[in-house]
Amino acid sequence: MKFIDEYRDAGAARRYAEAIARATTRPWTIMEVCGGQTHAIVKFGVDALLPPAITLVHGPGCPVCVTPVEMLDKAIEIASRPEVIFCSFGDMLRVPGTRRDLLAAKASGGDVRIVYSPLDAVRIAREHPARQVVFFAVGFETTAPANAMAVVHARRLDLANFSMLVSHVLVPPAMEAILSSPGTRVRGFLAAGHVCTVMGTTEYEPLARTYRVPIVVTGFEPADILQGLYMCVRQLEEGRAEVENQYTRSVRREGNPAAVQLIRQVFRVRARAWRGIGEISQSGLGLAEEYAAFDAEERFGVAGRTAAESPECRSGLVLQGLLKPPECPAFGTRCTPEHPLGATMVSSEGACAAYYRYRRGERPPAAHPVTEP
Amino acid sequence: MCLAVPGQLVSVTGDDPLMRTGKVSFGGILKEVHLACVPEAKVGEYVIVHAGLAIGILDEEEAARTLQYLQQIEALGEGAPGSP
Ligand code: SF4
Numbered sequence: 368m369k370f371i372d373e374y375r376d377a378g379a380a381r382r383y384a385e386a387i388a389r390a391t392t393r394p395w396t397i398m399e400v401c402g403g404q405t406h407a408i409v410k411f412g413v414d415a416l417l418p419p420a421i422t423l424v425h426g427p428g429c430p431v432c433v434t435p436v437e438m439l440d441k442a443i444e445i446a447s448r449p450e451v452i453f454c455s456f457g458d459m460l461r462v463p464g465t466r467r468d469l470l471a472a473k474a475s476g477g478d479v480r481i482v483y484s485p486l487d488a489v490r491i492a493r494e495h496p497a498r499q500v501v502f503f504a505v506g507f508e509t510t511a512p513a514n515a516m517a518v519v520h521a522r523r524l525d526l527a528n529f530s531m532l533v534s535h536v537l538v539p540p541a542m543e544a545i546l547s548s549p550g551t552r553v554r555g556f557l558a559a560g561h562v563c564t565v566m567g568t569t570e571y572e573p574l575a576r577t578y579r580v581p582i583v584v585t586g587f588e589p590a591d592i593l594q595g596l597y598m599c600v601r602q603l604e605e606g607r608a609e610v611e612n613q614y615t616r617s618v619r620r621e622g623n624p625a626a627v628q629l630i631r632q633v634f635r636v637r638a639r640a641w642r643g644i645g646e647i648s649q650s651g652l653g654l655a656e657e658y659a660a661f662d663a664e665e666r667f668g669v670a671g672r673t674a675a676e677s678p679e680c681r682s683g684l685v686l687q688g689l690l691k692p693p694e695c696p697a698f699g700t701r702c703t704p705e706h707p708l709g710a711t712m713v714s715s716e717g718a719c720a721a722y723y724r725y726r727r728g729e730r731p732p733a734a735h736p737v738t739e740p
Numbered sequence: 741m742c743l744a745v746p747g748q749l750v751s752v753t754g755d756d757p758l759m760r761t762g763k764v765s766f767g768g769i770l771k772e773v774h775l776a777c778v779p780e781a782k783v784g785e786y787v788i789v790h791a792g793l794a795i796g797i798l799d800e801e802e803a804a805r806t807l808q809y810l811q812q813i814e815a816l817g818e819g820a821p822g823s824p
Contacts, residue, residue, distance in 0.1 A: 379810055382810055403743050564796040
């Protein structure tokens with residue numbers, strides 16, 4: 368397909384890796400923020416092409432992975448009500464809540480439907496005026512315009528039976544949380560290309576300045592990621608800490624003004640809890656007051672719920688680049704995609720899922736002790 | 741989940757800017773896509789689509805420039821091996 372295939376050329380990838388090796392004189396740790404990039408890196412073996420001095424760590428950019436457990440519990444509770452049609456992106460169905468997941472709620476009679484777009488949920492609400500249709504609005508800035516659009520459509524159509532369970536998160540506050548944590552090894556970032564397609568790149572400039580880190584806005588194909596890494600290494604080697612844009616075919620400095628305007632209209636910035644990480648101030652979005660009537664938490668009286676996370680799951684460390692999935696003692700043993708302990712094992716962009724799918728044979732022995740008879 | 745896919749806009753329906761939709765071809769597979777965030781998108785252009793909404797228009801010139809970048813840095817590298 369155009370704009371995809373030409374960025375997957377294996378020869379070009381090798382030549383990029385050589386250019387990176389030539390440019391590297393010291394060890395550097397670079398974090399790719401977005402789970403989509405993590406999957407591309409593990410799937411195409413981008414990390415294996417790099418010189419040993421370059422360490423890639425995987426970041427928190429998987430909205431499914433960071434949706435807090437209590438949100439899953441709220442979703443399951445709402446989805447189990449007989450009057451509700453609960454619509455969600457497919458990725459959320461296997462994510463474990465405290466006791467069960469949405470798929471189990473569906474198996475025991477809940478009307479849970481997978482939709483490709485929040486606007487499909489609005490259409491379902493129109494078609495079923497006697498039912499309550501709830502959309503599980505998770506996502507980063509990339510997904511916020513589509514979710515905002517659904518609310519705007521519902522308001523226009525005067526739909527009293529549509530609401531949203533909102534658990535929206537924002538990338539820059541998470542990057543700041545990682546940079547300000549004392550244990551961080553991250554010296555440079557590949558920022559998420561589609562988040563920046565929507566938001567632009569200006570909000571990363573203070574981060575690059577304050578923490579003296581290069582931030583390269585990067586696309587998702589192997590050639591994009593390698594070029595982004597090359598640009599990041601060049602900055603590190605030259606002692607620069609700037610925001611650069613590798614993904615120029617999609618990202619403009621000002622972002623997409625119509626999309627940003629839509630987000631501002633429907634949502635307001637607020638604190639959010641991140642699964643495995645904890646609450647980060649100003650790190651997410653909730654419905655603006657004018658749209659509070661569409662808030663499913665209020666409509667179904669689940670706003671105050673809290674829940675504890677599995678003590679065994681280390682996804683918080685994985686999401687902050689402090690632990691590689693195979694280093695988790697439960698990886699591939701007590702935790703698998705069929706029986707996940709954490710969201711990073713089931714999301715299509717979760718780091719644990721990526722390693723399970725593409726790298727299972729390469730578990731380090733320490734993480735997989737063999738008991739001698 | 742931030743997966744967004746490039747596709748070619750092949751037709752546009754409606755003139756209400758907020759409700760405008762279009763058919764987008766993803767390697768021959770057609771899907772209906774909302775166009776509220778790309779008011780200037782024209783038939784024949786490539787848009788980038790996420791969750792049923794076009795979130796941007798792809799810039800063909802920039803796309804070509806990205807593909808030329810490798811040759812440029814190799815030309816630099818050959819002139820002065822080991823130099824930045
Ligand atoms: S392997 Fe499973 S238990 Fe370990 S961090 Fe990943 S999701 Fe959590």
